[in-house]
Amino acid sequence: MTIIEVDGLRKVYDGRAVVDGVSFTVAEGEVFGVLGPNGAGKTTTVECVSGLRVPDGGQVRVAGLDPVSQHQEVTELLGVQLQSSELQAKLTVREALELHSAFYRRPADWRALAERLGLTDRLKVRFGALSGGQRQRLFIALALLGDPRVVVLDELTTGLDPHARRATWELVEEIRNGGVTVVLVTHVMEEAQRLCDRVAVIDRGRITAVDSPAGLIRSRPGTVVITFYPSRAPDADELTELAALPGTVGVSGTGRKDDGGGRIELRGTDDTSHALFSLLARRQITAGQLRITESTLDDAYLELTDDQSADGSPGADGRNAGDKETEARR
Numbered sequence: 406m407t408i409i410e411v412d413g414l415r416k417v418y419d420g421r422a423v424v425d426g427v428s429f430t431v432a433e434g435e436v437f438g439v440l441g442p443n444g445a446g447k448t449t450t451v452e453c454v455s456g457l458r459v460p461d462g463g464q465v466r467v468a469g470l471d472p473v474s475q476h477q478e479v480t481e482l483l484g485v486q487l488q489s490s491e492l493q494a495k496l497t498v499r500e501a502l503e504l505h506s507a508f509y510r511r512p513a514d515w516r517a518l519a520e521r522l523g524l525t526d527r528l529k530v531r532f533g534a535l536s537g538g539q540r541q542r543l544f545i546a547l548a549l550l551g552d553p554r555v556v557v558l559d560e561l562t563t564g565l566d567p568h569a570r571r572a573t574w575e576l577v578e579e580i581r582n583g584g585v586t587v588v589l590v591t592h593v594m595e596e597a598q599r600l601c602d603r604v605a606v607i608d609r610g611r612i613t614a615v616d617s618p619a620g621l622i623r624s625r626p627g628t629v630v631i632t633f634y635p636s637r638a639p640d641a642d643e644l645t646e647l648a649a650l651p652g653t654v655g656v657s658g659t660g661r662k663d664d665g666g667g668r669i670e671l672r673g674t675d676d677t678s679h680a681l682f683s684l685l686a687r688r689q690i691t692a693g694q695l696r697i698t699e700s701t702l703d704d705a706y707l708e709l710t711d712d713q714s715a716d717g718s719p720g721a722d723g724r725n726a727g728d729k730e731t732e733a734r735r
Contacts, residue, residue, distance in 0.1 A: 415462030438601035484548035494533030538569030633692035
C-alpha cells in the first residue's frame with residue numbers, strides 16, 4: 406500500500422526552483438531514503454511532505470491527505486525530526502516528553518518510549534547537559550510521541566560518533582520493525598545502504614534515480630574494483646591489454662612510481678579479475694597489495710550527482726528564504 410505520493414512537486418525561492426518536478430511514492434512499512442548533495446532540495450522536499458512548507462506546484466498526499474489543507478490530520482499520523490532541532494537548555498527530558506505529549510489527542514506512552522530509547526535514566530537531566538547521541542534519541546522520541554504511521558528523520562546521525570551512529574541505526578530498524586514507515590534524509594551512504602529499502606537521489610532539485618541501494622549499485626558499469634601496485638610499470642602495450650580485459654570499463658594509473666605511487670585501478674566485473682591474473686602471470690608482473698572490492702552506494706551516488714550543483718552554503722536550497730514559513734507551520 407502506498408502511504409506517500411509526491412507528483413511533480415515544485416518549490417521556488419527568489420525566482421529559482423529549488424525543487425523542480427520531484428515525483429516518487431513511498432510504500433507503507435518501508436524505509437525510504439532521500440539522498441543528494443547539500444542544497445539539492447532534500448530537506449525542502451520532505452518539509453513539503455510534512456506540511457511545513459507550502460508547495461508552489463505539484464501534489465503531495467500522505468495517506469490520501471493534503472499536508473497543507475489537511476495539516477492537522479497529517480500531524481496526527483506523521484512525526485518529524487528536523488535537520489536542525491533545539492530545545493530550551495534548562496528543559497529536562499521528562500518535561501520535554503510531557504510537554505510534547507500534550508500536543509496530541511492520543512499520544513503514545515512517553516514512559517515506554519523513554520525506556521525503549523534508553524532515556525529512562527536521563528529523565529531528570531536538562532537538555533543542555535545531554536550528549537549528542539542522547540539528544541538524537543530524545544528527538545526521535547518526540548517524533549514518535551503521536552504514535553505516527555510515518556516518521557521523517559532528517560540528517561539523523563550528523564555529528565554523532567561511530568558508536569552513537571550505530572546505536573541510532575538500530576533504533577531506526579526497530580522503528581521500522583514496529584510497522585512505522587520511515588523517510589530518511591541522509592548524505593551518509595553507509596547509512597542508506599544499511600537501512601533503506603529504496604532511495605531517491607535528488608540533484609539540482611530533480612530526481613536522478615529511484616531504486617533499492619543494491620539496484621543502484623548494479624545499474625552502474627563496473628561492479629568490481631581491483632587495485633594493486635605492479636612490481637614494475639607496465640609498458641604501453643601492457644596498459645592497452647589491461648584496458649581490453651573482458652568486462653573492463655575503466656583503468657586509472659600507469660604503475661610508475663613517479664606519478665603518485667604506481668597504483669593501478671581497474672573497474673570491471675568478476676571476468677576482469679580472472680583475466681587480469683592471467684595477464685600478469687604472462688607478463689611476469691607481481692600484483693602487490695592486491696585488493697578486490699565490490700562497488701558501493703558511494704560509487705553509484707557519485708555518478709548520479711554533480712557536486713557543483715550546490716555551493717553548500719546556508720540556504721543553498723532556498724531554505725533560509727522560507728524559514729519564517731517553516732516556523733509558522735510547526
